[in-house]
Amino acid sequence: MGSTLAQKIWNQHVVHRSAGGDDLLYIDLHLLHEVNTPQAFDGLRAAGRRVRRPDLTLGTEDHNTPTVAVERVIRDPGSRRQSELMRSNCAEFGIPLHRLGDPRQGIVHVIGPELGLTRPGMTIVCCDSHTTTQGAFGALAFGIGTSQVEHVLATQTLALHRPGDMAVTINGRLPEGVSAKDLILAVIARIGTSGGQGHIIEYRGEAVSALSMEGRMTLCNMTVEAGSRAGVVAPDDTTLDYLSRRPGMPSGPQWDEEVAHWTALRSDPDAVFHKGIVLDADGLSPYVSWGTNPGQSIPLDARVPSPDDFTDPQQRSDAARALEYIGLRPGTPMRDVPVDTVFIGSCTNGRIEDLRAAADVLRGRRVADGVHLIIVPGSAAVRARAEEEGLAEVFARAGADFRAAAGCSMCAALNEDRLRPGQRAASTNNRNFEGRQGKGSRTHIVSPAVAAATSVAGRLAAPSDL
Structure with a gap:
């Protein structure tokens, strides 16, 4: 029996399998923002622990940041305190931070792909449910809670129960004037806000392949609104073209090696999905x-x-x-x-x-x-x-x-x-x-x-x- 894309990535990152059914996964990239992290750093201090891999960790300010002008002060005292703690915690534990005013600052799920940090086959976590956005690159990306943030900071691993697999196949082509946002709203209207619960959703089919990477990110972003913690799209030439223009990408033989690995990341023809739906894109309209x-x-x-x-x-x-x-x-x-x-x-x-x-x-x-x-x-x-x-x-x-x-x-x-x-x-x-x-x-x-x-x-x- 073949494996799904999600199963392949999952199995490549298993550090330990417990008798209770949870797998301990190695985490390739840990992203942070200012809202849900202060308690995690307090926990590290209380236990006398350090951040195991600050080089695989990145913080940004996004939730509380004022948008009218960069130089404006955050008005709300609680929000201002969260940003102050983010800055002091990242400085103390050696974590790079893109703060307000930095040319690399932005919403955490936007800057990961933008900076070339998000790549196929990776495991990615962040203290935000919409981390699943980055599954558009053929990565397993999950939102996690504060206690899990502390665990990843300390160990670079995370214990998770292996979800099932769900296929969302979209045949045909989106009509003119219909976007990825309309497509994901149509999917959620079809399966409901709990339709993907307990499963990793793989988006497939002609309509998905025709989407740009930014369209695929929109699709995977709202996977959590369908009840799933993660959504993935298999990497293809569109993915490679996007990545080739990102900073920090390898070149020459190393790029060729990465491409060979990335393009092998797809579900096998005989892979078994636990559930699935099929949609026809041709008949969709703005939602x-x-x-x-x-x-x-x-x-x-x-x-x-x-x-x-x-x-x-x-x-x-x-x-x-x-x-x-x-x-x-x-x-x-x-x-x-x-x-x-x-x-x-x-x-x-x-x-x-x-x-x-x-x-x-x-x-x-x-x-x-x-x-x-x-x-x-x-x-x-x-x-x-x-x-x-x-x-x-x-x-x-x-x-x-x-x-x-x-x-x-x-x-x-x-x-x-x-x-x-x-x-x-x-x-x-x-x-x-x-x-x-x-x-x-x-x-x-x-x-x-x-x-x-x-x-x-x-x-x-x-x-x-x-």
């Missing part, structure tokens, strides 16, 4: 969430569903609560839903391709009166690239608020970027639960192109509507 979880998503040209449309009692109850919170009436066309704010950014859609997609829609147009369009780059490098390509000028002419610094911003709402109670946003982030973007906030998850079109129309809209 938008109508409720309070990503599974409550529908095509943009559909109408708000009624709780009575659901036969399952729990789904019916969830829909009723979601509609009450989100403030929508069943039967309302999604294109008739007005918004106050549009947010383009986050680890899901804050990369340069996302900003290009938004600029293509905004070029020659203006943001509607009464709508605040906030665009936050996923990294300082993305911000610099947007300026070089003239995207920043497009945003300025359109009346968008293109932020000067990178960070999680309104996705996590841990800084001043948040919605007021009752405000409604079209947002390119990954989560829309109650209060995610501020107390009483109402969030509709969309792609960058739909977000940009919505900012111009003042209501949920696709570029083709303009």
Whole structure:
């Protein structure tokens, strides 16, 4: 019997198998941000331990960082303290840190691939569930908790129970105007927010192979919204092309050796998946969430569903609560839903391709009166690239608020970027639960192109509507 891609990477990193079923895995890359790490460092001090491999560890500031200007001070005392501790802890334990103002700073899941740290066949962990983003490169990437952060810092290993394998096969090609964000929303709408629970999802098929690396990162990023801790895509020529342009890559014979190893990382033809689904990309259209979880998503040209449309009692109850919170009436066309704010950014859609997609829609147009369009780059490098390509000028002419610094911003709402109670946003982030973007906030998850079109129309809209 053959092995899946995930099984191959997993087995190559097993240090010890316990009788209880957990495997001790070696970790190739450990990423940190400022929110969930202070207690882990306190634990190291209390036990008199050091960081075993600071050279395989990297910190960045992203969740609490202000985005209006690099020189601004973090207002919230708790958030400011977290950043201060991140700086002092990394300095004490010899961990490199990209702090606010550093040209390599950015959202942790953006800078890993950007800096060439993320590579096929690796095991990667971070104190953030969206670490699975980096599975786009054929790596096993997991979000971990604070106690696990301490364990990895001290031992460079992590005990995990081996998940099952799930195949999500997407045949055909995405139609024009349909993006990776629409695709993953369609997947989650199909399988639900627990559909991938207990499994590593491998995305396969023609539609996945046709995606750029940034599109694949969006796909894997929201794997956790389907209940899975990790999603992977087998490396191919698209992966190699992206990696060849990253810093720190080997050259000559060493590059050839790496390529030979990376291209062998794929599921065997006779590999057995424990579960799977098949989707047809040809029939997809732009998607938008109508409720309070990503599974409550529908095509943009559909109408708000009624709780009575659901036969399952729990789904019916969830829909009723979601509609009450989100403030929508069943039967309302999604294109008739007005918004106050549009947010383009986050680890899901804050990369340069996302900003290009938004600029293509905004070029020659203006943001509607009464709508605040906030665009936050996923990294300082993305911000610099947007300026070089003239995207920043497009945003300025359109009346968008293109932020000067990178960070999680309104996705996590841990800084001043948040919605007021009752405000409604079209947002390119990954989560829309109650209060995610501020107390009483109402969030509709969309792609960058739909977000940009919505900012111009003042209501949920696709570029083709303009």
